[in-house]
């Protein structure tokens with residue numbers, strides 16, 4: 001096969017959640033550059049409208065919703081299937097991190113909101129999307145974990161880390177269940193990437209320690225993650241499923 005990063009992606013409908021976030025924005029742009037039609041979703045419609053207007057190519061849409069809302073998730077899938085022609089890929093970047101320096105500060109509300117957003121919504125959205133993909137006989141689901149799934153997290157991110165550990169085991173289960181339907185399921189695991197999520201409430205000493213322990217010596221940028229996502233959706237990765245792809249500049253090695 002001739003190497004082309006847009007392989008299999010031209011005119012395909014790709015849902016990108018968290019599309020107004022640091023990494024999600026880069027993912028949406030890269031899919032648009034690969035010729036896909038992006039259905040971008042996040043919490044704020046105005047920000048989505050701006051994003052969609054900035055994307056190259058045509059046929060993109062922006063739909064504001066909370067991924068925790070089951071009715072809204074169904075609307076998202078309906079737009080993709082009934083108005084855009086069917087879902088080829090889901091790149092699910094939306095997530096919530098609430099840092100609490102001490103475990104004693106973690107509230108039940110912190111626990112519920114992070115588990116609901118990062119883990120529970122990931123299961124129900126993936127299942128909905130996979131059922132729609134099953135009718136087409138192909139599909140790519142790309143979920144997001146974090147280095148914290150392995151390390152337990154730094155900088156007060158214990159609950160977030162637990163939710164992201166759940167995403168890894170969930171993605172393996174999804175890969176087993178949906179593989180026979182021609183659907184691959186993989187998880188991208190970023191190290192430190194310069195976005196609002198990383199920088200909000202993070203102790204600068206933790207940031208610097210992780211940077212110093214990263215063999216490449218710098219904190220990554222969103223476009224160093226988005227290319228991996230597009231690769232996983234492309235036909236070059238058609239035999240990759242159930243993988244957790246480590247994109248941490250060598251901070252973790254597995």
Ligand SMILES: NC(=O)c1ccc[n+]([C@@H]2O[C@H](COP(=O)([O-])OP(=O)(O)OC[C@H]3O[C@@H](n4cnc5c(N)ncnc54)[C@H](O)[C@@H]3O)[C@@H](O)[C@H]2O)c1
Pocket residue numbers: 017018019020021022023024041042043065066067068092093094095096117144145146147189190191192193194195196197198
């Ligand atoms: N930045 C990092 O260093 C890093 C490291 C490891 C993993 N990650 C993971 O990468 C992914 C993207 O993170 P990011 O750094 O771009 O974060 P970000 O905070 O910049 O973007 C996350 C986006 O998700 C949206 N979102 C949050 N809750 C939502 C909800 N309930 N419904 C709809 N949208 C919602 C937010 O509005 C935001 O635009 C996340 O899954 C995150 O856990 C990031």
